[in-house]
Amino acid sequence: MAQRPSTFDIKAHQPVPLWRDIRVLQIVAQIVFVIIVVVVGAKLFNNMMTALADANLLPNFDFLARTAGFEISEGPEFDRSETFGRAFQVGVINTLRVVGAGLALATVLGVIMGIARLSSNWLVRNIALVYIEIMRNTPLLVQLFFLYLGVFLALPRLREAIQLPGPIFLSRRGLVLPAIIPTEAFPIWFLYIVVGFVVAGFFWYIRTKYQEQTGHPGRRMTYAVVSIIGFTLLGTAVVGGFPFEVGLPEISGLRVVGGTKLSPEYAALLTGLVLYTGAFIAEVVRAGIQAIPFGQIEAARALGLTYGQTLQLVVLPQALRIIIPPLGNQYLNLAKNSSLGIAVGYADLFQVSNTIANQSGQSVPVIAMVMATYLTISLTISAVMNWINGLVRIKER
Amino acid sequence: MATEDKGLHYVETTPPPIRRPPVIELGALGWIKRNLFSTWYDALMTVISVAFIFFAARGLLIWVVGTAEWSVVTNNLRLFSAGRYPPDQVWRVQLALMIVTFMAGISWGIWGRMVRLAVILIVVVIAALFIMPIFAEMLPIRPIYTLVTAEGETIPAMAFVADPGDEITFTLTPVTDETIMPVGFMDMASRIAWGQIELERNTAQEETETPQEGEGEDTPEPAAPPDLIVHVQLLDANLELLSEFEAPVEGGEYSTTIRLPDAGWYLIVVDKEGTAGAMWMAMEPLEPLKTDLASETAREERYGPVPEVEGRRTRVLDAVYLRFAGVRTLGDFISLHIGPFAEALKTTTLILFAVLGFGYIMGTLGKAHEKLTKRLTLIGWVLSFPLVVIVLRGFGNSGWLPYVSTDLWGGLLLTLILAIVGIVAAFPIGVLLALGRRSNLPVVKIFSTLYIELIRGVPLVTVLFTAQLMVPLLDPSLANVDNVVRAMVGMTMFSAAYLAENVRGGLQSIPKGQIEAAKALGMNDVLVTALIVLPQALRAVIPAIVGQFIALFKDTSLVYIVGLLELLGIARTTISQPEYVGLQREVFVFIAIIYFVFSYAMSEASRKLEESGAGAVRRR
Structure with missing residues (x-):
């Protein structure tokens, strides 16, 4: 028998030399990578600082306390004697104003259009298709310019404003809607509503439990809706009427009195964002619903579920699971696209920062602040969407 | 069951009656009933939709045919296509276009096949280009x-x-x-x-309709004859x-x-x-608005300077001075707008179609040596990119290809160049970032993830702005880099992050067994990545990359904000010319159509690609 090398042979277990040890190699590779990144980064940073120092513009954040010297006519009150820091704040608020309204309206429009895209009616289906294709295949910026210069600024002058029922006034100076002003009794009324929702949540929980345990229909939706409506009515009765005053706008001469005014810039940006993102959301919704195999719906019907129950218990939970992640992407896009407000002169974060950078000369810190703000908005939206996604995820037991 | 057979066999001698097959296809009426009026609310929605379509289409038609001033488009076609590129050098843009069209024709010949729809489309376009000007000539011109x-x-x-x-x-x-x-x-x-x-x-009519009570004193004097x-x-x-x-x-x-x-x-x-x-x-x-003589300079070249009266230039009857008044008829629309437009596009389009057809024939002929032709075509595509750049940019002081600064590039040319550079230059960076993000070296992984997430979390405008601002500061030698290059850097940085995420998706779709098998064959990490993982991953993400290219193509419009004159920038400069004031809608609709045609065509092509399975050959 040939002699096999002993497993205890020292030679076979000589340590791997350092230059062939994968762990060492990995560490060395990372160190080299870090050195390259640091050296190149430091060189570029150094160059940048020298260039900025030559221009006497070394970055610092002192300018935030200096007087702005420009005006912002959009959003919260701001005049030229306030600071750059406050101007930046106003910009952030304006961005949030348009993003918040945009998210809500785009979702509504997108869901409607996505469902219309699946309608059994040929005309409805194709109108939705044309809308989606036009919006998706042209740049948002072109749409914004068209809306702003071709629609909102082409409206008649205030004196000849178009009056829609409401009354809503449409003119070159923007949109005027009736204002809804809460009265003093509003907090009490609001408390009743909150209680209504809490009770509804409670019913929802116990009726679901009941349905799961006994198999009898729990009618949780009915219970919840009835409790919300009931408490709303109760609150209204206690307060004595709805605690709102409607401020109707009125045109007197060259200005509008009362009502909520929306500038043409805000209206154009909001409309553009909603129409554009709505088309993308419609595609997301359509894909989500179409991904449910038809057999699921047939099976639900065969089990005797009503149309509403099929939708609520079978289709929506599964479709939502598919819809939420891409929907979150669209929300992020909407938030980021709001920076295009600069094209229509809307005083949002980006436009105001641009002015600040020009006035103060501190471009580098301003750009850093802008990026950090957008990053915060983006991360917040994705955190919320991740949380919602967790709620609708398949609960594995 | 088994009843006794008494030998009475029954054979049917007459053939069975011929019955019609069951009706599966619906007639026109049946189709309408099923698709438009199946329930009462369906019918209601149909009625509302029909009304909506009727009013929308009517309004649109009246605007397009009757009132829109399309001369702003026809007279500025050169600006829209190439921006401020020197007019005497525009042939270079056309040459570049021909190179790309030829390559597209060859690729079509090899990989695709002539679809009936495409042939019909080309024939219709050619026919329209020829017929419309002739038709327009025959129609009378308004005084x-x-x-x-x-x-x-x-x-x-x-x-x-x-x-x-x-x-x-x-x-x-x-x-x-x-x-x-x-x-x-x-x-x-x-x-x-x-x-x-x-x-x-x-006002005179209103006064006669409501005669004033206190007549007498302020009766207007009877108008003089x-x-x-x-x-x-x-x-x-x-x-x-x-x-x-x-x-x-x-x-x-x-x-x-x-x-x-x-x-x-x-x-x-x-x-x-x-x-x-x-x-x-x-x-x-x-003919005040003759297209070929629309501009005053063109007229002066042919007919000499505009005469002066008492030392002042006289008014010229042209587009600056005159506007069409009243609602046009379809005839006016064709003779004033469609005819000149077709005339202006005729030559270029015909040459391009010819080049495309030639390329297609070459491609089909090349099928005899399929492998060789495919390889040559790929090399051709790779070479065509620098070739196009050389043709467009030219050399320092050569006689026949004088240097044209990128600052002068504009219009659709710049839009396309930016989009292509954005995707091509971003490709290697994107692949590296994707590999980096999946690397098991924590430092590299963190760096790649940070870069990708940072870029994806901020809007493109801010990236473009940063590039605009930072590039000249980063190195003294970059201080004078022109705007277009800075925008290209911004686009590349931006699209690299998105591309990395797409490629990462492809990398994740490769089964682990493939890597293990390759390692078992003795390949090291680099070889596994280069020869096994990347080829499969990249093939799987072709549709996603096409989708990203479309998005990037639309996003190029944002460079307008940092002051470049691509398609949108040109549109804005056009409407700021005094003779075209107030024609924003026409201009924006026109460029929207250009964007639409390009992105729709690309997304259709990508859909075909996905269906044909070229993107998922190995997924089975």
Whole structure:
């Protein structure tokens, strides 16, 4: 028998030399990578600082306390004697104003259009298709310019404003809607509503439990809706009427009195964002619903579920699971696209920062602040969407 | 069951009756019932939709055919296609376009096949390009109108060009209470004056309808009887009188035709006498908006300088001075807009189609040596990119390819270049970032993830802005880099992050067994990645990359914000020219159509690619 090398042979277990040890190699590779990144980064940073120092513009954040010297006519009150820091704040608020309204309206429009895209009616289906294709295949910026210069600024002058029922006034100076002003009794009324929702949540929980345990229909939706409506009515009765005053706008001469005014810039940006993102959301919704195999719906019907129950218990939970992640992407896009407000002169974060950078000369810190703000908005939206996604995820037991 | 068979066999001798197959296809009525009126709310929605479509289509048609001023598009086609690229060098843009078209034709020949729809489309486009100008020539041109009023200011001398033998007919019509605004070209002063007349007419009508109670003191004086006499002189370029005539308002309609002897400029000088009355003066057939001579410089090149009267340039009857008044008919639309547009595009489009067809034939012939041709085509594509850049940019001081700074690139050319550079330059960076993000070296992984998430969390405008601002600061040698290159850097940085995420998706779709198998064969990490993982991963993400290219193509419009003149920037400069003020809708609709055609075509192609399975060959 040939002699096999002993497993205890020292030679076979000589340590791997350092230059062939994968762990060492990995560490060395990372160190080299870090050195390259640091050296190149430091060189570029150094160059940048020298260039900025030559221009006497070394970055610092002192300018935030200096007087702005420009005006912002959009959003919260701001005049030229306030600071750059406050101007930046106003910009952030304006961005949030348009993003918040945009998210809500785009979702509504997108869901409607996505469902219309699946309608059994040929005309409805194709109108939705044309809308989606036009919006998706042209740049948002072109749409914004068209809306702003071709629609909102082409409206008649205030004196000849178009009056829609409401009354809503449409003119070159923007949109005027009736204002809804809460009265003093509003907090009490609001408390009743909150209680209504809490009770509804409670019913929802116990009726679901009941349905799961006994198999009898729990009618949780009915219970919840009835409790919300009931408490709303109760609150209204206690307060004595709805605690709102409607401020109707009125045109007197060259200005509008009362009502909520929306500038043409805000209206154009909001409309553009909603129409554009709505088309993308419609595609997301359509894909989500179409991904449910038809057999699921047939099976639900065969089990005797009503149309509403099929939708609520079978289709929506599964479709939502598919819809939420891409929907979150669209929300992020909407938030980021709001920076295009600069094209229509809307005083949002980006436009105001641009002015600040020009006035103060501190471009580098301003750009850093802008990026950090957008990053915060983006991360917040994705955190919320991740949380919602967790709620609708398949609960594995 | 088994009853006894008594040998009575029954054989049917007559053939069974022929029955029609069951009706599966619906007739037109059945289709309508099923798709439009299946339930009552379906019917309701159909009715609402029909009403919506009717009003939307009607409004759109009236605008497109009747009132929109498309001359702003036709007259600026060169700007839209190449921006401020030197006009005498535009052939280079066309050459670059031909190179790309030829490569596209070859690729189509090898990988695709002639679809009937594409053939029909090409034939229709060619036919339209030929027929429309001919059709437009046959249609009469509307006259030019000037309103001469006794009260109004004197009408400035008007200049126009003519060729020998042309005739011009003047028709003067007195304005009565029944006269309506004529349809044709008109100067601004006439429009305003006419608006005044209509206003007076309306107020007079209202007064007669609601007679005032306190009659007597402020009864308007009866208008003076019209006594206007219009005196027209026709001068040639040397200000010598050719012909003149007088038309009194009492004389009713007056018409005269004058033959013009030479090619060159002519002047119309209008004088008037009298205290009341107005007359419309129609001049025809003049072609003030001839496309090939639309700009004043083009006219001056052919006919010499615009004549001067008393040391001042005269008004020229052209697009600056005249606008079409009233709602156009379909005929006017074709002769004024479609015809010239087709004429302007004809040559280039035909050459491109020819090149495309030639490429296609080459491609199909190349199928005999399929592997070789495919390889050559890929090399051709790779080479065509620097070739196009060389053709467009030129050399420092060569005679036939003079240097054209990227600052002068613009229009659709710049849009396409930015999109292509954005995806091509971002490709290697994106792949590296994707590999980095999946690397098991924590430092590399963190760095890649940070970069990707940072870029994906901020808007493209801020990235473009940063690039605009930072690139010159980063290195002294970069201080004078022009705007276009800075924008390219921004686009590349941005799209690399998105591309990395797409590629990462592809990398994740590779089964682990593939890597293990490769390692078992003794390949090291680099070889596994380069030969096993990447080829499969990249093939799987082709559709996603096409989708990203479309998004990037649309996003190039954002470089307008940092001051570049790509398609959108050109659109904005066009509408800021004095003669095109107020034509934003036409311009934006036009560029929206360009964007739409490109992105829709690309997304259709990508869908085909996905269906044909080229992106998922190995997924089975």
